[in-house]
Amino acid sequence: MTSRxxxxxxxxxxxxxxxxxxxxVLFNGGTRVIGFQTCDLYLQFLPWRDFGFRELAKGNLALWxxxxxxxxxxxxxxxxxxxxxxxxxxxxxxxxxxxxWSVALHVFAVGVFAFCWMRVRGxxxxxxxxxxxxxxxxxAHFLHIFAGHLPxxxxxxxxxxxxxxxxxxFKHRTFGWSLVGIFAVAMQVLAGFPQHVFYTALAAGLxxxxxxxxxxxxxxxAGLLAIYLxxxxxxxxxxxxxxxxxxxxxxxVPLPFEFASRLAFPPENFITLLAxxxxxxxxxxxxxxLPWETCLFVGVAGVLLALYAVVCSEWKTKSIPIVVLIFAxxxxxxxxxxxxxxxxxxxxxxxxxxxxxKFIFTASLFLVLLxxxxxDRLLKRKRAEVGFITGAFVLAALLGCGAYSTLATDQxxxxxxxxxxxxxxxxxxxxxxxxxxxxxxxxHAAVSLIIAATTCALFAGLLxxxxxxxxxxxxxxxxxxxxxxWFAHAARxxxxxxxxxxxxxxxxLDQHPGDYRIMNxxxxxxxxxxxxxxxxxxxxxxxxxxxEFVAWSQGADPxxxxxxxxxxxxxxLFAMLRLAYILLPEPGNFRALEVETPxxxxxxxxxxxRVLNQRDAIFAALGSPVFDPRAEVILETEPDPKPLPLxxxxxxxxxxxxxxxxxxxxxxxxxxxxxxxxxxxxxxxAVSLPGSSQSTYHLQPANYVLRAxxxxxxxxxxxxxxxxxxxxxxxxxxxxxxxxxxxVIYRFRRTEL
Numbered sequence: 001m002t003s004r005x006x007x008x009x010x011x012x013x014x015x016x017x018x019x020x021x022x023x024x025v026l027f028n029g030g031t032r033v034i035g036f037q038t039c040d041l042y043l044q045f046l047p048w049r050d051f052g053f054r055e056l057a058k059g060n061l062a063l064w065x066x067x068x069x070x071x072x073x074x075x076x077x078x079x080x081x082x083x084x085x086x087x088x089x090x091x092x093x094x095x096x097x098x099x100x101w102s103v104a105l106h107v108f109a110v111g112v113f114a115f116c117w118m119r120v121r122g123x124x125x126x127x128x129x130x131x132x133x134x135x136x137x138x139x140a141h142f143l144h145i146f147a148g149h150l151p152x153x154x155x156x157x158x159x160x161x162x163x164x165x166x167x168x169x170f171k172h173r174t175f176g177w178s179l180v181g182i183f184a185v186a187m188q189v190l191a192g193f194p195q196h197v198f199y200t201a202l203a204a205g206l207x208x209x210x211x212x213x214x215x216x217x218x219x220x221x222a223g224l225l226a227i228y229l230x231x232x233x234x235x236x237x238x239x240x241x242x243x244x245x246x247x248x249x250x251x252x253v254p255l256p257f258e259f260a261s262r263l264a265f266p267p268e269n270f271i272t273l274l275a276x277x278x279x280x281x282x283x284x285x286x287x288x289x290l291p292w293e294t295c296l297f298v299g300v301a302g303v304l305l306a307l308y309a310v311v312c313s314e315w316k317t318k319s320i321p322i323v324v325l326i327f328a329x330x331x332x333x334x335x336x337x338x339x340x341x342x343x344x345x346x347x348x349x350x351x352x353x354x355x356x357x358k359f360i361f362t363a364s365l366f367l368v369l370l371x372x373x374x375x376d377r378l379l380k381r382k383r384a385e386v387g388f389i390t391g392a393f394v395l396a397a398l399l400g401c402g403a404y405s406t407l408a409t410d411q412x413x414x415x416x417x418x419x420x421x422x423x424x425x426x427x428x429x430x431x432x433x434x435x436x437x438x439x440x441x442x443x444h445a446a447v448s449l450i451i452a453a454t455t456c457a458l459f460a461g462l463l464x465x466x467x468x469x470x471x472x473x474x475x476x477x478x479x480x481x482x483x484x485x486w487f488a489h490a491a492r493x494x495x496x497x498x499x500x501x502x503x504x505x506x507x508x509l510d511q512h513p514g515d516y517r518i519m520n521x522x523x524x525x526x527x528x529x530x531x532x533x534x535x536x537x538x539x540x541x542x543x544x545x546x547x548e549f550v551a552w553s554q555g556a557d558p559x560x561x562x563x564x565x566x567x568x569x570x571x572x573l574f575a576m577l578r579l580a581y582i583l584l585p586e587p588g589n590f591r592a593l594e595v596e597t598p599x600x601x602x603x604x605x606x607x608x609x610r611v612l613n614q615r616d617a618i619f620a621a622l623g624s625p626v627f628d629p630r631a632e633v634i635l636e637t638e639p640d641p642k643p644l645p646l647x648x649x650x651x652x653x654x655x656x657x658x659x660x661x662x663x664x665x666x667x668x669x670x671x672x673x674x675x676x677x678x679x680x681x682x683x684x685x686a687v688s689l690p691g692s693s694q695s696t697y698h699l700q701p702a703n704y705v706l707r708a709x710x711x712x713x714x715x716x717x718x719x720x721x722x723x724x725x726x727x728x729x730x731x732x733x734x735x736x737x738x739x740x741x742x743x744v745i746y747r748f749r750r751t752e753l
Contacts, residue, residue, distance in 0.1 A: 041148020068537030076245030081192030139295030185231025264334025309374030
């Protein structure tokens with residue numbers, strides 16, 4: 001069989017495995033989507049995709065999201081991923097099929113890119129195919145489907161292609177591989193999850209530096225540098241608004257150490273290399289952290305092959321993958337090593353992310369690379385060393401003994417209590433204490449170890465059999481496929497996408513029309529699908545001023561404000577954000593509570609003002625019993641023109657609105673302040689329209705979180721709009737870069753031909 005034909009068969013098998021995994025929802029799924037209900041697909045990304053691509057289908061690239069957090073940046077928060085080409089499924093397919101096809105496409109693609117990476121490194125087709133399967137269905141990748149992490153999955157997909165481009169550049173020393181890397185980096189940025197972009201860049205930087213120590217040249221260094229510079233230039237339309245959004249939202253400030261250091265990889269979870277369900281099924285995971293970020297499973301066969309490569313392969317082949325693997329694992333351990341504090345304090349932007357356990361995906365890439373390298377060596381030798389086979393049998397026996405001990409011990413609950421910390425677990429503390437569940441977890445842990453022991457024994461048996469028949473080695477591939485497919489399929493639930501919107505909630509809101517905000521205490525992002533503005537939300541795109549105000553209103557330290565708020569009461573000041581109802585849409589027990597203080601209108605004219613330019617002073621004034629947001633506004637600079645204290649300065653109304661704009665008409669008898677009860681950021685501006693008595697308008701913050709526009713006496717027509725200068729600049733950088741990129745590809749192909 002020719003190499004090209006073997007490669008095509010391998011890619012066809014990867015596609016067949018993808019259809020075997022997802023075929024039911026791809027071809028007959030209806031409104032069902034892949035993921036676990038109440039995880040992030042349900043709570044965040046279905047409404048995000050629904051809102052963004054519904055607007056894009058109408059020709060509107062939404063830069064601002066008016067439906068959550070009193071208003072928040074949308075395009076610049078990256079996770080919208082409106083310009084990511086594969087996401088254009090959402091323009092032509094209904095929401096549920098678009099999600100399912102997007103997930104399946106990217107699972108297939110990550111396998112293909114891993115396959116290509118290993119082929120570039122010179123591994124056998126079968127070894128490369130095995131690597132693709134291990135990445136596709138590995139715990140650090142596939143379990144994010146359970147969690148509904150669409151942007152995570154999309155962004156992770158491109159990582160192996162970036163490493164493939166780096167190795168291709170070193171192997172072939174042609175700029176074409178830099179072009180491949182540029183494309184992969186641009187796609188990874190546009191895919192929408194900056195944390196994996198950042199982590200991949202760190203690993204790629206280390207990997208490139210280590211490879212340069214073995215084969216230095218200025219041309220190679222320039223080609224490597226071009227990968228990230230070119231990728232950044234092509235994706236500038238997304239990167240520059242993201243930087244602007246970071247400055248306006250809580251993403252732009254270092255996270256408190258206690259918050260940032262959460263969800264590190266627990267050391268005891270190294271057992272998931274062999275027994276992925278030792279700490280319970282994905283839906284009933286009782287260990288520390290989150291199951292999709294604390295499971296290193298790439299198959300028992302994968303781990304044993306990686307160990308074989310570490311023990312038996314040539315140092316030059318394995319040294320760099322081992323170093324990068326150790327680097328990723330140490331970073332994933334977070335606060336469990338002293339290195340985390342150093343990086344938190346000194347590495348730029350490292351302290352703006354939490355959950356460093358995400359580094360286990362990078363670790364999985366290099367673990368799989370070593371597994372492929374090990375299998376490639378086996379195929380070349382046609383048999384394994386006797387000592388290694390013996391070691392595999394011994395490991396199988398040890399795992400079997402561990403299963404027996406786990407099942408027989410009466411110290412299981414004390415063992416669990418040593419591991420389980422309520423503040424580090426996503427599992428309900430009340431359910432955790434259940435004796436019945438404890439017994440279930442004990443049995444499940446034992447079964448997980450028995451499966452690992454059996455797989456290990458089968459693996460060793462196949463290696464032993466290869467001494468007489470080398471074809472038995474291909475049984476290792478079959479064994480790896482079976483265990484990975486079984487693992488992944490067990491963690492692939494579905495739910496009805498229509499359940500995101502509560503029917504009772506929709507009926508209630510239809511019966512109570514008006515321009516107000518709600519606070520949905522269970523699923524706030526559903527407001528994006530219902531199209532009713534929400535007071536809070538589920539994302540880190542909350543404007544920093546707004547997060548500080550809400551944290552202060554609940555008695556928390558505004559300097560440590562995050563997207564996580566423990567709401568204790570509905571502060572009367574929430575009326576100035578138009579909060580009207582608090583919804584508790586529990587299954588079968590829907591309740592809507594009307595707040596005591598009636599909400600302010602969307603726009604109103606105010607005559608009285610005072611100027612305070614310190615946040616804490618503004619909060620103190622807002623909390624004063626004499627402050628009335630209907631009659632007075634607190635500004636941070638003197639207004640121009642200055643309002644005159646009149647009883648009723650005039651009237652104002654909204655005559656048009658969009659995601660990024662409000663068109664307002666007002667008549668004033670004297671200078672006044674136009675108060676707009678939406679969240680302020682510096683990117684909002686006011687523009688005079690024809691027929692207005694005032695040629696220019698200045699939009700400024702009011703009451704720390706709202707918008708204000710000083711008006712002179714007369715008739716006013718103005719448009720308040722979200723204007724992103726970063727988007728305008730980035731758009732032109734990207735357009736020019738894409739033209740240059742295509743030109744270089746054309747020139748390169750002609751030169752090669």
